[in-house]
Amino acid sequence: MPFSSLGLSPALLRALSARAYTAPTPIQAAAIPAVLQGRDVLGSAQTGSGKTLAFVLPLLRRLAQAPAPKPRRARALVLAPTRELAAQVGEEFRGLAQHLDTPLKVSVVFGGVSINPQMMGLRGGIDIVVATPGRLLDLVDHNALTLEGVQTLVLDEADRLLDLGFAEELARIQSLLPRQRQNLFFSATLAPAVQTLAQALLRDPLRIDVLPAPQDRADIVQRAIAVDAGRRTQLLRQLILQERWSRVLVFVATKHAAEIVADKLRKADIDAEPFHGELSQGKRTQVLADFKAERIRVVVATDVAARGLDITQLPVVVNYDLPRSTSDYTHRIGRTGRAGESGLALSLVSAGTEAHLCLIEKRQGLQLPREVVPGFEPVETATVTETMGGIKGKRPSKKDKLRAAAARGL
Numbered sequence: 001m002p003f004s005s006l007g008l009s010p011a012l013l014r015a016l017s018a019r020a021y022t023a024p025t026p027i028q029a030a031a032i033p034a035v036l037q038g039r040d041v042l043g044s045a046q047t048g049s050g051k052t053l054a055f056v057l058p059l060l061r062r063l064a065q066a067p068a069p070k071p072r073r074a075r076a077l078v079l080a081p082t083r084e085l086a087a088q089v090g091e092e093f094r095g096l097a098q099h100l101d102t103p104l105k106v107s108v109v110f111g112g113v114s115i116n117p118q119m120m121g122l123r124g125g126i127d128i129v130v131a132t133p134g135r136l137l138d139l140v141d142h143n144a145l146t147l148e149g150v151q152t153l154v155l156d157e158a159d160r161l162l163d164l165g166f167a168e169e170l171a172r173i174q175s176l177l178p179r180q181r182q183n184l185f186f187s188a189t190l191a192p193a194v195q196t197l198a199q200a201l202l203r204d205p206l207r208i209d210v211l212p213a214p215q216d217r218a219d220i221v222q223r224a225i226a227v228d229a230g231r232r233t234q235l236l237r238q239l240i241l242q243e244r245w246s247r248v249l250v251f252v253a254t255k256h257a258a259e260i261v262a263d264k265l266r267k268a269d270i271d272a273e274p275f276h277g278e279l280s281q282g283k284r285t286q287v288l289a290d291f292k293a294e295r296i297r298v299v300v301a302t303d304v305a306a307r308g309l310d311i312t313q314l315p316v317v318v319n320y321d322l323p324r325s326t327s328d329y330t331h332r333i334g335r336t337g338r339a340g341e342s343g344l345a346l347s348l349v350s351a352g353t354e355a356h357l358c359l360i361e362k363r364q365g366l367q368l369p370r371e372v373v374p375g376f377e378p379v380e381t382a383t384v385t386e387t388m389g390g391i392k393g394k395r396p397s398k399k400d401k402l403r404a405a406a407a408r409g410l
């Protein structure tokens with residue numbers, strides 16, 4: 001099916017062919033006509049399958065077609081859980097909006113940077129606002145923006161926005177929106193509980209589900225290497241050098257670990273930067289831009305980088321620490337193998353996290369053989385009572401080591 005059969009405008013079709021996109025992805029083919037008709041959509045499709053354009057294209061089409069209200073005020077509100085994702089989605093809107101005959105104003109607002117330029121940017125009205133929830137509410141409180149004219153609400157990474165961490169902000173935003181509106185919820189993961197919650201917010205939604213089973217994702221090779229926790233950095237360094245990985249995104253459990261691992265890699269002559277929520281926004285933006293431009297080889301990140309970020313030709317994702325949940329696993333590994341590319345997702349597992357990886361495998365319907373790298377054979381045994389998401393392991397005692405050695409017949 002070509003893009004031209006979906007009801008998009010000639011200007012948008014020209015913009016798409018300039019990008020050499022030949023056909024819509026399945027989620028785009030299903031969602032675009034429904035969004036154009038004004039329907040609510042609850043859409044899940046795998047990471048890297050083009051969910052952004054599934055709402056960006058039809059929204060641009062509709063907004064360009066209808067005259068802007070006077071005074072001009074936001075007609076579409078797109079929420080994203082992280083600042084970098086808001087920026088990325090905003091870029092998609094802007095990049096395509098510039099091809100339209102009718103100019104549309106797009107504002108991207110998120111925290112961690114000065115609010116004044118954002119307030120200035122909203123003066124004179126706006127058509128589309130892409131925002132993180134907290135800063136959006138700050139702007140409303142400053143009377144820089146009203147949400148009364150919003151016709152369409154988009155939740156990108158909907159399950160993340162609907163979970164507890166955003167509950168208060170989301171409830172307030174909803175109370176500021178008109179009751180009659182179109183709602184578009186997208187994510188690669190929509191657990192049953194989220195679906196129930198979403199259904200309560202949606203009006204007769206079109207449910208689109210183009211989610212292959214994780215084990216059917218041939219585009220992402222998933223592997224696990226067993227290694228003692230204390231030797232992971234050394235192993236990582238060796239793998240990066242031996243396998244000649246051009247770029248690697250390494251996930252860890254804490255901000256502290258991001259700093260420590262990046263620091264150790266740098267000391268071992270590997271160009272690495274941490275990426276987490278306690279860095280200044282300037283630094284976060286810089287690290288991501290440098291990584292995308294291949295000026296940095298390794299980024300060691302917390303889950304703040306797990307959702308939505310589109311880094312083309314990222315060949316490898318490493319779970320240095322295992323993710324807390326299966327949905328985090330899906331999103332983390334989904335930073336590679338995007339838009340038809342292939343990628344490698346490697347999880348490091350040690351005695352203390354073995355049970356946790358088993359749980360992830362079970363929920364994902366996966367079975368990853370535990371590989372061992374010569375020189376990095378694990379000797380620790382599981383002496384630690386593992387908690388869900390508990391990644392910290394206790395060092396094994398002398399006795400544990402002896403027992404392990406005995407078990408290996410030494």
Ligand code: ADP
Pocket residue numbers: 021022023024025028045046047048049050051052053308309310312338339
């Ligand atoms: P998702 O939100 O599903 O994880 P994105 O919307 O970030 O995926 O898109 C992933 C990549 O695919 C982006 O680089 C995007 O530009 C590209 N892309 C989107 N739609 C198409 C298409 N129809 N043809 C080719 N590439 C596409």
Ligand code: MG
Pocket residue numbers: 051052156308
């Ligand atoms: Mg996305």
